[in-house]
Amino acid sequence: MSVCRPARCLFSKATSTTLPKPCPQRSFHASAPRPARKRRPHYPSIKADDLKLLNQAAEAQYPKFDTSETTLLEKRYTPSQIAAIKAAESTIDARDVIIQGQRRTDPWRLPYEDDLAEVDPVTDKRERLGPDDIPGKKTFRLANEVERDEAIGRIATENLAKMYPEGVPEGQLDPVEEQKLQDAVEAALSQAALDPRATYTSKNAAAMEALADPRHSVVAPDLPRLENRMARQTRRLSTEEEEDPRQKRLLQYLGWDKQKLRSIRVKTLVVHGVTNQTRMGKIRSLYYLTIAGNQDGLLGVGEGKSVEPDEGRKQSVMSAIRNMRPVPRYENRTTFGDLEKKVGATKVQLFSRPPGFGLRVQHLIFELARAAGLQDLSAKTPRSRNKMNVIKATWEALTNQKLPDEIARARGKKLVDVRKVYYGGSIH
Structure with a gap:
């Protein structure tokens, strides 16, 4: 594209007026030029002649409190509350409510206008x-x-009378209306026969009316509920959840409670399908490798395999929690020296690091270190990087560390400060 035209457009204002006709200016910005922008008011402009009409509509739709209403308010509210109500009424202009207010048009609006002065039997809680x-x-x-x-x-x-507020139709009726009237009479008689006022009687008229008043009913539920047998069987509370028998045996084996079991960090790192060739054909199942740790010196690895995915994962989780072993930690953040472990063709090398180094390892070793509560560590996997072997080798290396005090006792030496040896003289 040639730069001649943009250049002419850019410098067209600086050129002399002797030119026959300047080229049209091009806009180098995505927004509209300033002269073309029009400031739109937030609210529509209202003419002065229409203000009188708005004032009249506001006074008609939102009238002020009269003396009788103020007297009723004084019986219910304290003087300070009355003063607050009057201050709010004087602050809010009824004309602004008409101009700026909008009526709801969404499908979820209420089908009626309610001033909330009466209790609605449908939407409000029953008194x-x-x-x-x-x-x-x-x-x-x-x-x-x-x-x-x-x-x-x-x-x-x-x-x-409730069914026919204008009176029961009389005279010659067509068959449809006559059938409706007959059904209404039968329904009224059935309701009257089931009414408790027809079974009991009392000299107190208020007590008789209380028998049919739903506000006095002690058996009426607050909300409709399903009370059939299937609903009771399927409805369970959080405290009544069905307990897994494997989890129950695990808690008995460990001597823990459910709260302590929930604090264990569990993560499935390896999932793949395996196939077993039998005389019945190929049977496919899923293999899970899961780690578990309390992030404070305990780490476990578990395996599970099943045709059902959920069953295999539960097996691996329970096995990982059952196999948790202590991980020695120096200053509760790193390992005691450098570690090396070989499983199959996989070799894992772990190196202790000074405070603030962090976990600079691959993602599988990172999850193991975080579950064990290690914070400063680096690692290498110079040979095969099979996921299963990397996890198992790391777990074996962390749980089978040789502690300095054990080495000192085996050599018949005294234990001294080992930070100079491990960190090359960098003592923090």
């Missing part, structure tokens, strides 16, 4: 009432046949 809320005596007795028939007729009439 509970006790015996103290019933004035007068609370004695009941079984109703006789005459009282029962009278109560059923009265309750059925109340139920029909």
Whole structure:
């Protein structure tokens, strides 16, 4: 691409006006030029003539407290709370609520406008009432046949009135309406027969009304629940979870509790499929190699193999925890000197390092060192790097260290400060 045109565009402002016509200026920025930018207000502009209409709408939609409402508020709230309410009402302008407020249009909005002044039986928690809320005596007795028939007729009439607020249709009805009316009468009579007010009677009218008031019910649940046999069998609490028999035997073997077992760091490092050739054909299973450690001087390696993936992994985890052995640590951060171990064709060399060196090793040895609680270590794998052999060789090297005091006792010598020997005179 030629640079002539960009150069002319760039220096077009500096050229003299004697040119016949300057070339159009090119923009070297992705955003729009400053003259083309228009500052848009956050809220739409409102004309002064419309303010009167907004004020009228605000006063109609959000009226101020009148004297009766203020008197009711004073009976419920303290003077300091009343002052806070008045300060909030004077701060919030009703006209700003109309201009800046928005009505919800999302699908999750409530299907009605509620000022939260009344308890809604669907969305709100059901109010509970006790015996103290019933004035007068609370004695009941079984109703006789005459009282029962009278109560059923009265309750059925109340139920029909709820079904037909405008009155029961009279006159000649078509077959559909007549069938609906007959079904409504049958439903009202059935509900009345099951109503406790038809079975019991009392001289206290408030006590009779409490029998049908759901707020006095002690058996009504707070939330709907599934109370069938299958739901009870499948529903388990966290404290009632089914215990693995292998885990139970492991806890008995170690003498631990579940809390201590959960603190063990477990990680599966090797997963691959294996095939066993039998007279039944090739049987494929999965092999797992897992490490476990408490990050404070204990490290274990376990293997598991099964046709089911979850079963094989559980075997390896339990085996790794059962095989945990202590790892000697110098100053709780590194090994006692340099280590070397050979498993198969794999050789692992571990080197102790001074404080702050970190774990500069490959990822498999890094996971082993972190599970054992080592912080300063370096390693080499000069020969084969088979994952299984690297893990096993590292584990054997860490757990079979020769401690300086054992070497000193074997040689008949006294134990001295070994940091000069291990760190080349770098003592921290």
